[in-house]
Amino acid sequence: MKFSILKQVAMVVFGGLMMSQAGSVLADNQGGSFTTGLAAGVDFYQITCFDDGNGAPSYAEAQVKDMTANTSKVNILLYKGTACTTNKCAQSSLDTTDSDTGYSPLIKVTQGAGTYYLFVKHTASGTDSYDVSAHCKTSGNVHTGTSFISRQQQ
Amino acid sequence: MLQFQNAKIGVLILLMILSWAIMGIHTARADSMSSSETKLMFNSLESFQVNCFADDSDGQREPDLAFTEEIVKLAASNNPEQRISALSQLAEKSPIDAGVVQKVLQKAILDKDSNVRGQAVYAIAQQACADFPILLEQALNDSELSVRMMAVDSLGVDEKGVSLLEQALNDDEEAVRELAAMKLEAHKSH
Numbered sequence: 001m002k003f004s005i006l007k008q009v010a011m012v013v014f015g016g017l018m019m020s021q022a023g024s025v026l027a028d029n030q031g032g033s034f035t036t037g038l039a040a041g042v043d044f045y046q047i048t049c050f051d052d053g054n055g056a057p058s059y060a061e062a063q064v065k066d067m068t069a070n071t072s073k074v075n076i077l078l079y080k081g082t083a084c085t086t087n088k089c090a091q092s093s094l095d096t097t098d099s100d101t102g103y104s105p106l107i108k109v110t111q112g113a114g115t116y117y118l119f120v121k122h123t124a125s126g127t128d129s130y131d132v133s134a135h136c137k138t139s140g141n142v143h144t145g146t147s148f149i150s151r152q153q154q
Numbered sequence: 155m156l157q158f159q160n161a162k163i164g165v166l167i168l169l170m171i172l173s174w175a176i177m178g179i180h181t182a183r184a185d186s187m188s189s190s191e192t193k194l195m196f197n198s199l200e201s202f203q204v205n206c207f208a209d210d211s212d213g214q215r216e217p218d219l220a221f222t223e224e225i226v227k228l229a230a231s232n233n234p235e236q237r238i239s240a241l242s243q244l245a246e247k248s249p250i251d252a253g254v255v256q257k258v259l260q261k262a263i264l265d266k267d268s269n270v271r272g273q274a275v276y277a278i279a280q281q282a283c284a285d286f287p288i289l290l291e292q293a294l295n296d297s298e299l300s301v302r303m304m305a306v307d308s309l310g311v312d313e314k315g316v317s318l319l320e321q322a323l324n325d326d327e328e329a330v331r332e333l334a335a336m337k338l339e340a341h342k343s344h
Contacts, residue, residue, distance in 0.1 A: 031235075037303050037329030039336070067235060068269075069242035070276055070307045099246045101239060125333035126307060127272065127300040129235070 030148045033129035034122055039072075041154035043120040047078075049113050049136030052145030059110035060146075062118060062134040066098035072126030073098060077119040078134075080111040087111060094123075095130075103133060198296040199263040199271060199289065206256045206283035218249035225250060229258045234267040241273040245280040255281065263289075268298035275301060279308035287314055294318060299327050306333045311341040 034041040049057035066074035075094035082089060087110040095104035109116060122128045136146040225248075228240035241262055244255060259281075262274035275293045279286050286308075293305035306322050309315040319341075322334035 037299055037327065037333075039329075039332060067238060067242065068273065069245040069280075070304060072307075099242050101243075125303065125329050125336065127269065127303050127329075129238070129269070 028133060028135050028146050028148075030132045030134070030150070031129070032120060032132070032150070032153060033068075034127060034154060036154050037125055037127045038154070039122070039125045041122065042152065043150070043154060044152035045118040045120070045132070046149045046151055047116045047118055047134050047136070048145075048147045048149070049116065050145035050147070051113065054142050054144040055138035055140065057113040057136040057144050058139035059108050059112075060116045060134060060136050061106055061108045062132060063093055063103040063106045064095050064120065065101070065103045065131045065133075066095040066122075066128060067130055068126065068128045069099040070126045070128070072122045072124040072128050074120065074122050074128050074130045075104070076107075076132060077121070078107055078109050078116060079119070080109055080114065080116040083111075098128075195268075195297045197264065197271065198292045198294075198301070199275070202263060202285075202289050202292060204256055204260040204263065204278060204283060205285065206259060206278070206281050207252050216249065217251040217254075221248065222250045222254055225258065226254060229262070234265075234270050237262065237265065237267070237270045238273045241270065241277045244277045245273075247281075259283070268296075269300045271296075271298070272300035272304035275304040276308055291318060294322060294325075299329065302327070302330050303333060306330055306337070309337065311337070316341065 030045060032043050034043070047060055047062075049060055051057065060078060060080070062076055062078045064074055064076045073094055073096055075092055077090060077092045079090040084090075089109065089111065091107035091109055093104040093107045095102075116134075118132065118134060120130060120132060134146065134148070136144050138144050225240045225243060228236045228243075231237055231240075240258065244250070244258065248255075259274055259278055262270055263278075265271050265274070275289065278289055283289075290305045290308055293301050296302055296305070302322070302325060306319065309318050309322075311319075316338065319334045319338050323331055323338075325331050325334070
């Protein structure tokens, strides 16, 4: 009897821990900032596209919102692969208006499942903060497995 | 007896996991606190009186009540990102009552978050509020990088602005020096 109660408690605790971990890893939005303020600052993320049961990934799409109004504007470069003739391997997008709540134009790189590289830069010195939205989708435009990993923050 | 022993071990393991999780959260909080506590911080703008009652002779639009409500709500948020969002939107001429702008900006230059104060400096300069050159001069002496960066970004290239940009070339932070040098270079090349 006691053992069964313990099992239930354990399931709740572990379940909660697992869910909190999954939430931070699988979120499709990634906030960041250029804390050094230097113009040459580059933030670097890996976005992994995988089949989470919704279907095989066909492409990754991304856009960025510059959340700091100043001279410097935030832009992103999304990149994967080297076979770039049929489909582009790299696309970039700049949020030209940082005094609003809108994102930059949406860009797509169609290179299937696997790891995409996302670089966030800004056009001049400034303590810019930003929010990147990225999603992996199937060829039928259904959202599928997407995970963000931060590799470099400047 | 054996079952009771197993139950005790199970409880101990659970307690250990929970204490690790709690210690992890506390350690993270302690790290963020210690990094901010080691610096001597001061708000250079504390005594500044914002005066943004610009004349409306330039045909400014009628206040938009929904927009005003949105800005006031964002400016009062507990989330600094939302407060910055409000100030970012005030960096342009907006369909909002001058009295509301005045209140939002006055509160923002006293904000505990330096990024919010920095964004307020930029908004005040963009709105060309009275005495904003004095504000920029004061902001250049702020302890926080984000405030000084916004001050340099907002400086014009008139005689006073150039003088302050030259002063910023001696800032402790490379980013401030870099931005000041870039602006002076752009000014000289024109």
